[in-house]
Amino acid sequence: MIVDLFAGPGGMDHGAALAGVPSVGVEWDANAVATRVAAGLATVHGDVRRYGPADFSDATVLAGGPPCQTWTVAGAGAGRAALADVLDAVKRMGARETVDPAVLGDERTGLVLEPLRWALEAADAGRPYEAIVLEQVQQARQVWDAYAEVLRAEGYSVATGVLRTEQFGVPQTRRRAVLVARLNGPVALPEASRRPYRRGVAQSAGDSRLAPWKSMGETLPDRGPFTVISNYGTGGDLKNRGRRSSGEPAFTVTGKISRLRLVDPDGRDLPRLSPSEAGQLQGFPTDWPWSGGDISRELGNACPPQLAAALAEAALGAQPAGARPALAAA
Known part of the structure; x- marks a missing residue:
């Protein structure tokens, strides 16, 4: 044990x-x-x-x-x-x-x-x-x-x-x-x-003995295509906001995950990640019973x-x- x-x-x-x-x-x-x-x-x-x-x-x-x-x-x-x-x-x-x-x-x-x-x-x-x-x-x-x-x-x-x-x-x-x-x-x-994962390198590229990395889109297929906009590490500078498409892995999941913006291919805002969706990006099952009053902090930790x-x-x-x-x- x-x-x-x-x-x-x-x-x-x-x-x-x-x-x-x-x-x-x-x-x-x-x-x-x-x-x-x-x-x-x-x-x-x-x-x-x-x-x-x-x-x-x-x-x-x-x-x-x-x-x-x-x-x-x-x-x-x-x-x-x-x-x-x-x-x-x-x-x-x-x-x-x-x-x-x-x-x-x-x-x-x-x-x-x-x-x-x-x-x-x-x-x-x-x-x-x-x-x-x-x-x-x-x-x-x-x-x-x-x-x-x-x-x-x-x-x-x-x-x-x-x-x-x-x-x-x-x-x-x-x-x-x-x-x-x-x-x-x-x-x-x-x-x-x-x-x-290497930015700009195709998911299919690399060592053929290893499986490809897993994308957000594969994990959250019901979302359809989207882009995540993050201000992690920007110091508040909007010009430095990172972006990743749903065809890439997520940024590191932290206690600030609820602040991530999601937009569709036309740039329109989408609903923020639910606890279940954020949990799946952290590797948890879809039905993990997130409870308590500070789920974002739980997810990040x-x-x-x-x-x-x-x-x-x-x-x-x-x-x-x-x-x-x-x-x-x-």
Whole structure:
């Protein structure tokens, strides 16, 4: 069984189910908990800092995606500014020194240390996790690399890297820093089943051994042709608004997805994405029961289930045959 920290609306848990592994999630946000309960997912509504391995004695796999707001380039960057202190804290935790997360400033930055606390507590109790799966925005890659050094000293085989979600069947471009670790036996990152998206490159182009990436139009066929207009990263400058057609993957799904404009081929405004449609662009089933009062935030914080399934399979040694590497350039 997997214990999923910062479980959100259920992306990792649904992905684990796709990989045939049961899970229980720990989540503090009431909105995400409402969605999880509606989806029938085993859930503990609480703060991961108040729990530990002893509270989930049946779990043999640890998973988690700590909050990304202080790490992403779209945020204030407190996590990136505190990177040196975070890396030092990881090293000290590996040496079993006491670390006060408060020294890292924004408490969300300190939450990136929680999966390591759980892993080390389990090891010290003589019941180490058999496998570990972690994911975050790509700016956290160095943190996972520091984790890897500590986990290898604990006897784990570890792989880290940055993966592109469109290469795992998610109809959006999203890069995630990931870590997979296994206690008994070698481990490798999951390998791609689909080609990477390149702007201006045809969907049919690329490695013939890999399937094409999936477009928004394939995911939302009832919409007909449309263009998405995004102001992500524009600084408010209307001239810099990005555009993608329905024949391309979506932009990265964030908590601002409800602000995206959709227009038809003649430039006329279309209805905004519904929660179900936005969820499908994040890789969730059509009928996922989005609940709570801040669904856009839930969507932006979710781990795409297809990526979660691939990570779980890699950590547990169930890598599909014939796949190709999906690493992005570091």
